[in-house]
Amino acid sequence: MNFDFSDEQKFLRSEARKFLESAWPAARARGVVDDAAQSHDADMWRALAEQGWLGIAIPEPFGGLGLSRIDLCVIAEELGRVLAPVPFASTLYFLAEAVMLAGTADQQADILPRIVAGELIGAFASSEGPGVPTPATLRTTVSGGKLTGVKLPVTDGGIADLCVVLASEDGKPGLFLVDLNGPGVSRETLKTLDPSRGAARIAFTDAPATPLGAPGAGFDLAEQLLDRAAVLLAFEQVGLSDRCLEMARDFALERYAFGRVIGSYQAIKHKLADMYINNTLARSNAYYGAWALGTGAAELPVAAAAARVSACHAAAYAARENIQTHGGIGYTWESDCHLYYRRARQLGLVAGASIAWKERLVGRLEQRNAA
Amino acid sequence: MDFSDTSEEAAYRAQVCAWLDANAPDRLPRTAPTSEQLRAAKDWQAKKAAAGYAQISWAKEWGGPGGTTMQNVIYNQEEGRRGLATGFFGIGLGMCIPTVIAFADEVTKKRFVGPALRGEEIWCQLFSEPAAGSDLAAVRTSAVPDGDDWVVNGQKIWTSGAHYSDYGIVVTRTNRDAPKHKGLTMFWVDMTSPGIEVRPINQMSGESGFNEVFFTDVRIPDGQRLGAVDNGWKVSLVTLMNERLSIGGGGGGADYARFMELARGQTVGDEPALAHSAFREKIADWYVRTEGMKHTRMRSLTALSRGETPGPESSIGKVVAALQALNVAECAIDMLDAYGIIDDPEISPMRGAFQSLFLGMPGLRIAGGTDEILRNIIAERVLGLPGEIRVDKDVAFKDLPAGR
């Protein structure tokens, strides 16, 4: 048994951390938040492409590095720590994974190399309103290869080139690829909780759409896609949670009240100990998810849901209590605390809310126990 | 990352399973009187030791088979799966004997390690006192030199298993003029020594697993001293470190699973309880924390199996497990509505398992370090936050204020 990153992966992690913290610190996310016209950091995105990170888990024949999903997890954790304001998740965990999961050989050969080169930003569009989309609520339709409907919010929908859309054709839900720069697409920027990760409302009117995967398999494929994304996002959440704990710890060691550093008070110590506990559990669950994802284990659906629920909890708690630990200064615009708080929420919703994943988790446990 | 057994691990597991299938008793008599349980547990321990499955990672020198940490884990997993762990030997083998090995002379070690390993002799840990629990260094039980002996007077409390133990390790005060950490001395003691009186204490669960132990002019030869005079704090830290490892490492993980089983069979209104979102959400939370703990343990084991020291993450085990088991029990009892009040293995669901957790878990939140003390340890040792303000540090023990 070996339940840890390999030496190579640890090396990758420390190199990635050095690179990001020196060249692309969390201040980049603030730059995007402060500039209403921006919804991502294009320079950073180019830099990630140059590092080869966009192709880390994409097979060599498509121009990628052909490393494992676990290596991708390593990068995800580091991106989470610095709140990287780039469409990494939309492009890699959703578009690239969808194409690798369900795409034809031609689709893969066309799309994956462009992703690796940083020429193609992806997005995933399933939500059409409040609540979890279901076959009964799905309104977007495809007919004669043309897609019509409204999707919101679509993370990175404003800047993406190619979108994976959940829609039904002849009453059967499927996944479709739509060129967002093509005809029949109009987009509108949405105001969101985390402006460092933009989102849009996209109206499709007879937009040309090509099927991705088997007809009728839309919800199955979306679920598999969400499982993969959940594991990868869990690492971004773990990175964020650990960073919040470090920020809170560092502050607690510097700030004095009543003649003592606040970190000497048990109310603060115990709060940080609880953060540490949550973060540790989330990390361990994420590792298990990474293992299941990396090996294609049958455990993936349960492991992914567990990683998701655990990571959502850790990140929400760490981001919230980091502000509390900082007191008034933590509630100012100038403090980075709110950037983490916003991102924690964004990450906690972008692949579906924790409460929905809890339901999914218990459903899967029931199935497993019945089997 | 790889979860599968390596080929050596798989071979060892197969060997363990074959041996357990051929040798394990069907079940141990858990509800029988203690004396019967003890007899069965001792027989089982002797059998394990003879076959090289007791204290697997102990060196041959100490009667262990000199196996690896992973072999130990594999054995524990398989034994745990069969419900064969007994708990009678944990304090001795997990805490007392390692302390004896670390601090006693060769003759003493030779004399005691083997019998403990084979389950022939049982040990207890005589640390806590009425005025010294979390603040263990505040012990008052005194040891006064007299010729080649020490004369010990005082009272210990909450001593698990003292009523069936043959030996114990005891921490005493030998210098009241020094600050409290600097005037302690540790001994091993024969529990049948004249002057030792063990009085069982009834626990809130109705069981009596722990005791008060009174020392009245008990003579302990100086040869039974563990470590230097007035150096008992350092010695007890070794015991406590082992205690945290062994308590934190345990299982008890299947609580959400038993809860699910209960929820499948019970109805709330006209639906199975398992269909209710109030219960489903809790199951998800518990599952995630239980699995998180399990995988955290795997991370520690990975470090151990590479010969590294496990990271600080292993220190969170008991804080997570004890409180959660209590929450599960409370919720399971609620699910039964008014019926939940019944605590009777004959008619309570799952033979009263949740009622017994409800009454047992408040103890686990306290034993081996309270939730609060363990959080302090995480905050101070792991996160590097300052220690508690100490008003007792450079004060002679005899001058310290004492309340109840």
Ligand SMILES: Cc1cc2nc3c(=O)[nH]c(=O)nc-3n(C[C@H](O)[C@H](O)[C@H](O)COP(=O)(O)OP(=O)(O)OC[C@H]3O[C@@H](n4cnc5c(N)ncnc54)[C@H](O)[C@@H]3O)c2cc1C
């Ligand atoms: C089931 C069981 C078995 C046991 N077995 C043994 C045994 O075999 N041998 C043995 O020696 N002992 C044993 N103990 C004793 C156990 O170690 C002590 O009960 C425990 O350390 C707490 O000490 P106390 O009971 O004196 O509580 P106290 O220390 O008086 O604590 C009371 C409350 O104060 C809190 N508190 C104390 N100090 C602090 C602090 N600095 N900061 C914040 N809060 C604080 C505690 O967390 C607790 O909530 C056992 C206890 C139990 C319940």
